[in-house]
Amino acid sequence: MKYxxxxxxxxxxxxxxxxxxxxxxxxxRGNVHVEGDTGVAxxxxxxxxxSIATLSDERGHFELKNVPYGHQEISITSVEIQPKSVxxxxxxxxxxxxxxxxxxxxxxxxVQVKHKTEKKEIETQGFAxxxxxxxxxxxxxxxxxxxxxxxxxxxxxxxxxxxxxVSYNLNGMSGESVRIFIxxxxxxxxxxxxxxxxxxxxxxxRIEVYKGVIPAHLSDDALGGAINVILKKGMGNNLTASVSYxxxxxxxxxxxxxxxxxKSGFTVKASGFYNHSDNDYEVWxxxxxxxxxxxxxxxxxxxxxxxxxxxxxxxxxxxxxxVKWADQFFVGYNGSSDYKEIxxxxxxxxxxxxxxxxxxxxxxxLNYRKKNLLVDGLEFTLSGMSxxxxxxVVDTVKWNYNWFGERSVGLDGNPILRPGGAQQxxxxxxxxxxxxxxxxxxxxYDFHQNHRLVLxxxxxxxxxxxxxxxxxxxxxxxxxxxxxAKHITSVAYELKAFDSKLKANVFGKYYQQQIDxxxxxxxxTEGQSSRRENxxxxxxxxxxxxxxxxxxxxxxxxxxxxxxxxxxLPSEGExxxxxxxxxxxxxxxxxxxxxxxxxxxxxxxxxTGQHKxxxxxxxxxxxxxxxxxxxxxxxxNDAVQTDPFENLGKTxxxxxxxxxxxxxxxxxxxxxxxxxxxxxxxMRYDPNGREYDYYNRQLPNEPFFTINNTIQYSFKxxxxxxxxxxxxxxxxFVERFYTTWLVIDDFRTPRQYIQDLGASYVLPNKRFIIxxxxxxxxxxxAYDNFAVxxxxxxxxxxxxxxxxxx
Numbered sequence: 003m004k005y006x007x008x009x010x011x012x013x014x015x016x017x018x019x020x021x022x023x024x025x026x027x028x029x030x031r032g033n034v035h036v037e038g039d040t041g042v043a044x045x046x047x048x049x050x051x052x053s054i055a056t057l058s059d060e061r062g063h064f065e066l067k068n069v070p071y072g073h074q075e076i077s078i079t080s081v082e083i084q085p086k087s088v089x090x091x092x093x094x095x096x097x098x099x100x101x102x103x104x105x106x107x108x109x110x111x112x113v114q115v116k117h118k119t120e121k122k123e124i125e126t127q128g129f130a131x132x133x134x135x136x137x138x139x140x141x142x143x144x145x146x147x148x149x150x151x152x153x154x155x156x157x158x159x160x161x162x163x164x165x166x167x168v169s170y171n172l173n174g175m176s177g178e179s180v181r182i183f184i185x186x187x188x189x190x191x192x193x194x195x196x197x198x199x200x201x202x203x204x205x206x207x208r209i210e211v212y213k214g215v216i217p218a219h220l221s222d223d224a225l226g227g228a229i230n231v232i233l234k235k236g237m238g239n240n241l242t243a244s245v246s247y248x249x250x251x252x253x254x255x256x257x258x259x260x261x262x263x264x265k266s267g268f269t270v271k272a273s274g275f276y277n278h279s280d281n282d283y284e285v286w287x288x289x290x291x292x293x294x295x296x297x298x299x300x301x302x303x304x305x306x307x308x309x310x311x312x313x314x315x316x317x318x319x320x321x322x323x324x325v326k327w328a329d330q331f332f333v334g335y336n337g338s339s340d341y342k343e344i345x346x347x348x349x350x351x352x353x354x355x356x357x358x359x360x361x362x363x364x365x366x367x368l369n370y371r372k373k374n375l376l377v378d379g380l381e382f383t384l385s386g387m388s389x390x391x392x393x394x395v396v397d398t399v400k401w402n403y404n405w406f407g408e409r410s411v412g413l414d415g416n417p418i419l420r421p422g423g424a425q426q427x428x429x430x431x432x433x434x435x436x437x438x439x440x441x442x443x444x445x446x447y448d449f450h451q452n453h454r455l456v457l458x459x460x461x462x463x464x465x466x467x468x469x470x471x472x473x474x475x476x477x478x479x480x481x482x483x484x485x486x487a488k489h490i491t492s493v494a495y496e497l498k499a500f501d502s503k504l505k506a507n508v509f510g511k512y513y514q515q516q517i518d519x520x521x522x523x524x525x526x527t528e529g530q531s532s533r534r535e536n537x538x539x540x541x542x543x544x545x546x547x548x549x550x551x552x553x554x555x556x557x558x559x560x561x562x563x564x565x566x567x568x569x570x571l572p573s574e575g576e577x578x579x580x581x582x583x584x585x586x587x588x589x590x591x592x593x594x595x596x597x598x599x600x601x602x603x604x605x606x607x608x609x610t611g612q613h614k615x616x617x618x619x620x621x622x623x624x625x626x627x628x629x630x631x632x633x634x635x636x637x638x639n640d641a642v643q644t645d646p647f648e649n650l651g652k653t654x655x656x657x658x659x660x661x662x663x664x665x666x667x668x669x670x671x672x673x674x675x676x677x678x679x680x681x682x683x684x685m686r687y688d689p690n691g692r693e694y695d696y697y698n699r700q701l702p703n704e705p706f707f708t709i710n711n712t713i714q715y716s717f718k719x720x721x722x723x724x725x726x727x728x729x730x731x732x733x734x735f736v737e738r739f740y741t742t743w744l745v746i747d748d749f750r751t752p753r754q755y756i757q758d759l760g761a762s763y764v765l766p767n768k769r770f771i772i773x774x775x776x777x778x779x780x781x782x783x784a785y786d787n788f789a790v791x792x793x794x795x796x797x798x799x800x801x802x803x804x805x806x807x808x
Contacts, residue, residue, distance in 0.1 A: 028092050029324045030066040032099035034058050034078060040724075042103060045080040050087070060137070061768060067324055068373060069097075078103060095324070096264040121208065126560045127505050128550030130213040130600035130620055132156075136203040138714070146198040146206065150229065152710050152732065154618075154675035155213055155659040159705075159786040163281035163793050164252060165311025165342050168197065172213045173622050174655030174681040174704065175226020178573045178630065179594070181216075183230040185369075188222060188462065190573075191387045191440045192336060192363055198231065202256045204242055204802070205273060207234045214598035214622055215548050215564040218494035218509040219444060221458035225570035225596050226624065241805045248775075248798030252279040267325040271332070274316035281309035281345075283793040285405075287783055288748060289350045290791075292404040295413045304405035306345050308355045313340035319367075329371045336365040347426060348632075348645055349741075350790055354425040355407060356399030365389040379448035387440045395432040397424040398472070434468040436574075452498040456509075463487040464574050479533065482521040484578045488571055489514040503554040511546040515571045519589055542593060544569050560604045562620070568596045576630060576647040585632070588646040596626040607663075615664045622679070624655040631701075651685035653701060669716045678707045696743045703787060707737035724766035730775075732758040736785075751785040771802040 034045045041062025048055035049069060058064040066076075071092050076099070078086045083103040090099065121133040132153055139149055147168060151158040157171040170180040182189040182198065189197070210230040212220075220228050241259040246252075258273035286303035294300050315338025321331040339362040346353050368386045375382045402410040402418040409417040422428045444458040466484040473481075494509035517540040525534045548566025555561060572591045579587035602620025629652075633645040657679025665671045681704055686697045700706065711733040720727040736754035757780060762773035774797075778784065781795040 026071045026326060027068045027324075028071060028095050028097060030069050030076075030090075030092070030097045030099055032064055032101055034062040034064065034083075034101045034103055036083070036103060036105060042080065042083055045078055045083065045103075048077045048079075050075040050077050067329070095267065124210060125604060126552050126554070126562070128507055128552035128562050129215055129217060129564050130562070130602065130622065132211045132213075134209040134211065136206045136208065139203050144203055146201055146203055146209075146231070149203060150198070150209065150211070152712060152734070153211060154661040154710065155677045156211060157677075157705050157708055157736075157786075160792060161787050161790045162306075162309060162345065163250065163283060163311070164277060164279040165281070165313065165340065166309075169787070170227075170229065171704065172211070172227035173657060173659065173677065174624055174679045174706070175214070175596070175626075176704070177632070178576060179224070179226035179570055179596075181220075181222050181224035181228045183220060183222070183228060185233055185385075186220060186230060186383075187385055187387065187440060187442060188460075189231075191389050191438050191462075192338070192365055198229075201231065201233075202244065202254075202275065204244060204256065205233055205258055207232045214568070214600050214624060215550060215566040216568070217507065217550075218456050218492035218511070219446075219458055221442070221444070221460045221490050221492040221511070223488070223490055223513055223570045225568045225594055225626075226598070242803070244800060244802040246798055246800035249796035250280050250283050250793065252796075252798070253277070262323060267322045269323045269332075270318070270320050272316070272318040275314070277311070277313045279311050281311060281793070282306055283796070285350065285791045287752075287791070290405055291351070292406070293410065295411060302405050306353075307407040308343045308353070308357070309345040310343045311341070313338065315339065315363075319369075321369075327372070329373055330369060331371075332367070332369045334367040334369070336363070336367065338363050344425075346790075353403050353405050353407075354397075354399075355401075355403045357397040357425040359393060359395050361391070361393045363389055363391045381446040381448075383442075383444045385440075385442045387438075389436075389438045389440075391436040391438065393434045393436075395430060395434070397426055398429045398431065399425055400429070429472050431471045432468055433471065434466065437465045439463045452502075454496040456492075456494040456496065458493075459489070459491045461487075461489050466574065466578060479522065482519065484520075484574075485516075485518040486574050486577065487516045505550075505552040507550040509548055511569070513542070513544050513546065513569050513571060513593075515542045515593075516540075517577060517589075538589070540589070542571065544593065544595075548598075558606055558608060561602075562604060563599075563601045565597075565599045568598055570594050570596075570630070572630060572647075579646070586646045588648060591630060591647060592628045592649050594626060594628045594630045594649070596624055596629075598625075599623045612667045613664070614666075615662070617660075617662050619658070619660045621658045622656070624653075624681075625684075626653045626655070627651075629653045650683065650701075652683075653681060654684045655679050655681035657681075657706075669718075671712075671714045673712045674710070676707075676709045681706060699743070699745070700740070702740045702742050702749075705736050705739050705786070707735075709733075709735040720763070722766050724768075726764040728762045728764070730758075730760040730762075732760075752783055754784055755780075755782055756784055757782075769804055773800045773802070774798065775800075 034042045036042060043058055043060045043062060045058040046055060047058065047064045047066060049066065054066055054069060056064050056066055069092055074090050074092050076088045076090060078088065078101055083105060086101065086103050088099065088101060090097065121135060124133050125131055134149060134153055136149065147158045147160065150156050155173050159169040159171055159176065161167050169177050172180050210232065212228045214227060216224045216228045220230060239261050243257040245255040255276045256274070260269070260271045262269040282305045284303060284305055288301065290304060291299040291301045317334060317336040319332040319334035321333055322328055323330050341360050342358060344354055344357040344359065366388050370384045373381045400419055400423050402420050404410050412418050424430065440462050442460045447455045449455065464486050469478050469481055490511060490513050492509060492511045494507060497506040498504070519538045521536045522533050523536055525532050546567050546569045548564065550564035553561050571593050575585060576591055577589060579585050600620055600622045602618065604618045606616025607614050608616065628649040630647050631650050633648050657677065659677040661673070661675035663673045681701045682698050683694065683696050683701060685694060687693055713731040715729050717727040719725060734756040738751050738753045740750045742749045756778050758775065758777050759779055760773065760775035762771055764771050777796040778794050784792040786792060
């Protein structure tokens with residue numbers, strides 16, 4: 003079956019290249035500026051009598067694509083300038099158009115801008131979605147996960163410092179229920195060494211966070227939400243580099259560049275990153291204790307000593323952009339590797355020394371996109387990736403250690419051996435290899451100005467095998483293989499009515515998953531031994547469906563509602579285990595199904611004089627069956643802390659989220675958001691008729707109440723004309739939560755009050771930016787998962803340099 007879908011995708015792509023020339027289109031690039039060559043930002047540039055429009059960036063640069071050949075009139079408007087029209091005869095693939103404008107002389111309070119930004123267009127389609135723009139934070143010491151963690155309804159769950167495993171909680175749904183995408187492609191294709199923290203905000207155009215209900219164009223089995231990272235697509239010649247250094251010997255560097263030949267459309271894009279941290283931050287409190295020879299606990303304050311992390315990677319794409327047969331066509335390669343020491347198991351109770359993992363990934367990719375393919379309004383996209391991922395888990399040290407990195411001793415004064423002979427069970431040098439293939443094909447057809455059909459299909463296949471080189475050669479012959487394949491097909495109909503006041507989206511999804519497991523066994527017959535393969539197959543098919551509605555009661559007041567019967571198929575790590583993250587296999591795990599509902603409104607932005615403000619409020623329900631969670635083990639001192647994922651039965655999450663934003667004179671911006679939900683175990687009796695002890699109890703290990711606040715102020719012309727100094731303040735509150743089902747204070751985290759402070763200075767040439775940050779100013783204890791403490795107070799300095807229009 004999988005080869006049928008592969009062949010279908012390839013045949014469709016071949017048809018793309020066989021299209022006729024048809025109407026010819028061009029790209030128009032330019033700069034809007036006033037006298038003195040100062041660029042004007044946020045200017046609307048539109049081809050009259052068409053829907054082709056864009057906004058100028060901070061330096062006044064703009065780019066219009068798919069401009070038809072012939073005589074065109076370009077409209078330039080903004081609240082800051084006097085409107086202007088420019089006539090142009092479009093007769094070549096690329097035109098350059100500098101536009102000199104005059105500052106507006108009328109009262110700004112009487113001007114209204116009607117053009118919707120892309121952010122507002124997405125946020126008013128009916129889905130419970132937040133669009134995060136990275137422009138303001140791209141030059142700060144921000145990781146992408148930190149940016150997400152400040153978004154309403156989002157909680158980033160990280161097991162420690164830089165490089166530690168990360169999960170995401172969206173309104174009570176977490177783990178693999180939340181899917182991560184890079185330009186619509188599941189990030190799992192790239193492997194463990196490539197994560198959201200590997201992509202700096204400077205390379206990201208925006209981040210779309212969908213909660214509970216997922217649109218058809220993402221076409222994956224995301225149960226509780228999806229985070230779709232849209233990388234920058236600007237095709238101007240540019241080069242950007244940054245380097246950051248800070249506490250715990252943390253070094254992060256990135257570089258990216260793009261070159262495009264205006265005549266042929268030949269384009270090269272490349273980027274690279276390097277991350278390193280010792281992660282030797284201090285930990286303390288009731289979860290950090292040494293066990294004395296007499297068995298008593300000695301609570302200590304100590305530095306983590308086996309938690310270093312290093313990653314390096316790069317990506318290059320070569321192809322063509324804005325040519326007659328393709329808007330984008332790229333063939334690419336992505337390579338990355340990382341090294342991660344493992345400080346402890348699921349909990350912090352027992353420190354490890356000498357246990358680590360190494361990962362490597364090689365990904366080949368093909369991406370194609372074309373609007374108005376064969377007929378007007380038909381857009382086709384095709385993405386294909388083939389990756390080889392390898393991972394080594396090494397654990398050979400046999401001694402027990404305390405939190406000072408010293409060997410633990412018994413009453414006789416001799417060092418204590420670890421049970422099993424290594425830090426986490428038996429000694430191992432486990433090589434895990436994965437081959438992953440992902441194809442995604444999609445068609446969007448605007449058969450009418452207010453009607454669109456969407457068809458998407460994604461195919462994902464992973465073959466996995468592993469060899470433990472500390473086992474004998476004969477034992478290694480009896481290592482099994484694992485294979486998981488899934489197909490997800492989605493179709494949607496989108497409607498706009500009543501002068502676009504009403505927007506509706508109705509969709510359906512069809513899920514297929516095939517799991518194959520092979521375990522060899524030794525068979526002895528009449529004194530003769532032979533090898534036999536035991537194979538087990540598990541096939542699942544199911545359907546899902548949903549809808550999203552939006553209605554504009556007033557020009558800037560929208561009522562939004564969305565609902566979905568969502569399905570998530572178990573992931574490879576949940577089914578087959580993940581030794582590097584202390585996860586064991588559970589082949590019988592079932593898909594989880596959730597009925598999700600969102601209802602809310604979004605108001606703004608409203609402008610009163612030089613004040614601008616907006617509000618949003620929504621409520622949600624997540625009624626889930628067979629929720630997949632990592633097993634909660636209350637025995638924190640177990641020698642072997644490995645737990646499988648399992649189905650939890652029925653759970654229900656009911657809550658709300660709210661946010662408010664205010665700005666003054668484009669200098670002061672304030673954002674405030676809060677999210678609270680009650681996520682409980684909703685299954686009263688077990689299969690034997692006995693009542694569960696934790697019926698109607700809050701699920702453990704779930705931060706259920708969070709508050710985020712950010713304040714920024716910009717000072718202009720500091721030390722030099724055209725310079726800017728930005729000062730930031732951030733506050734996060736996390737209510738205390740239990741880490742196990744046991745409702746006792748020993749297993750509950752403290753309340754968290756985390757405050758950050760930062761500043762950035764933009765030099766007059768706008769190319770060089772210096773920023774400094776203090777994270778967790780007051781060195782408060784911060785927790786996410788199973789009482790694993792995150793870094794305390796930390797200092798960082800970052801330098802950014804960019805060149806545009808090379």
